[in-house]
Amino acid sequence: MISLRQVQKRFGRVVAVRGVSLDIPQGQIVGILGPNGAGKTTTVRMIAAAIPPTKGSVEVAGLDAVGRSLEVRRKMGYMPESAPLYREMRVRDFLRYRAGLFGLTGKRRAEAVARAAGQCQLENVMHRRCAELSKGYRQRTGLASVLLHDPEVLILDEPTSGLDPSQIAETRSLIKGLAGRRTMLIVSHILHEVEKSCDRIILFAAGQVQADGAPEDLIRQLPGSEQYTIEARGQRSAADIFRTLPRIEHAESTALPDGWERCTITFARGTPDRREHIARAAAEASLLVRELHARVSTLEDVYLSLVASAFIPPPPLPAGEVAESARPEGASSPAPSGGGGRVREAGGGEGP
Amino acid sequence: MTIFRIAARETVSYFRSSIGWVAIALYLLLSGFWIAFAALRPGEPATLRAFFGVSQWILLIVAPAISMRLIADEKRTGTFEALITAPVSDWQIVVGKYLGAVAFFIAMLLPTLAYVGLLELVSDPDYGPILAGYLGLILVGMLYLSVGLLTSAITENQIVSLLATVFFFILLELLSTTGGRWLGPPFDEALFPLSIFLRIADLAKGVIDTAHIAVFLAASAWFVVLTVVVVESRRWR
Known part of the structure; x- marks a missing residue:
């Protein structure tokens, strides 16, 4: 469903993503973990066709995310971090507007809005302005706005960020209910949440995939487990x-x-x-x-162990060599999926 | 169709936000004062030339205040990210937003038609210069908004967008008129045509010169295209 091949993304001199290769089959729920600046949001933005990779290719449902980005975006529901909404709009108007952007009009639009509002339990707040919503309802409205066109791929960036525990539980059960045939990518810092709701975890650090596999496989492979x-x-x-x-x-x-x-x-x-x-x-x-x-051992142990090993300081560079070349470009990621998870050797191979 | 959806949302959002009403109030208040104290005086000709003359100055602040939020605010609040991941092209986003702002701008001018009614009550105005004057206001507004749109795409800070737009036009005016006069021939012939205000003055007199219209439309279109390039630049930066 989603395929990344040797994907690299540079922002000026900074390399945000370094040679990532991934295959995500249809229907899989994937948790994308990593510290700030690890490259996870940049990676999902490339999958969502918001930005193109500097090198490598991104395909969604067999479509090139650069050459056929509009078609890719039609198949995609991407909720950015903190579920941004137009504060002055009423929830109903906001959902109608978003449905219109996805080409839904007339009766189809009305049905889509009613269905998404029902899925996210927004019926009671449809008349309220987005600015008046609680964080939980704002998150739900953002979620409803990416469900309107019934996307094949759903990408949620920090869907529970800033919510209180009860709102987190509500949002989590809502997200679980959205699974099924859909492919879902959940970017999160909350390890417990990802461990509970995802079939597979991809851990990013320093712009690379440090570990990839089922949560229990990753934990099993951790030394000292x-x-x-x-x-x-x-x-x-x-x-x-x-x-x-x-x-x-x-x-x-x-x-x-x-x-x-x-x-x-x-x-x-x-x-x-x-x-x-x-x-x-x-x-x-x-x-x-x-x-x-x-x-x-918990996923937190895996996370801390791999993230720590990914940030071993690089040796001094020869004069004239740019900082980002400390890691070989196009360094391939661990195997995409499959039964056992793959964990990058601590500080080894790709590391400086 | 998508362009008009984006434009409609933009126009309506001005009426639902304080900045839209502040812009309308500021413009009507300042232009109303001018009408009351400069135009509607015994012995004055039955024209709105003074109103059109002062409007281009007031709009130099008001129009950038309208345009400053167009893209900068969307970037700041994160809604731009949601917009660019919808199946909408960058030019549809930019043109839609621009048309939305222009529609609000024209709506803001509508109450000033009361000044025409007032003039009709107390005298017998010539409608030719009035129509030409309104055409000039719309054209200069479109130009101000197009530059404002560009600065709004460059920065995430609305105040920076406003100030950059205002300074751009002040510098352009200083360079073209004061610079033209100071340098004299043959440079003045190249610099005077750059003046926005000299062109507007012609229109306010009732001179509908297609060259003026073409310059305003072409310049506006050029800044809109530049904005599309700036928005698209995220793809190759």
């Missing part, structure tokens, strides 16, 4: 007992003031749940256990 903490007391040191377990990488004990010890053990990446093995080893060694805790 199989870590356990045990508080125990016995004749022998807990660390000595657990060091004998298969696939163990690290075991360390710390004495606690109350006479117990806290032992932290880490297994090799990809090791399945080891709690039962730990409990059995403790029982066999007559080790009294008061707590066994499996530390489950």
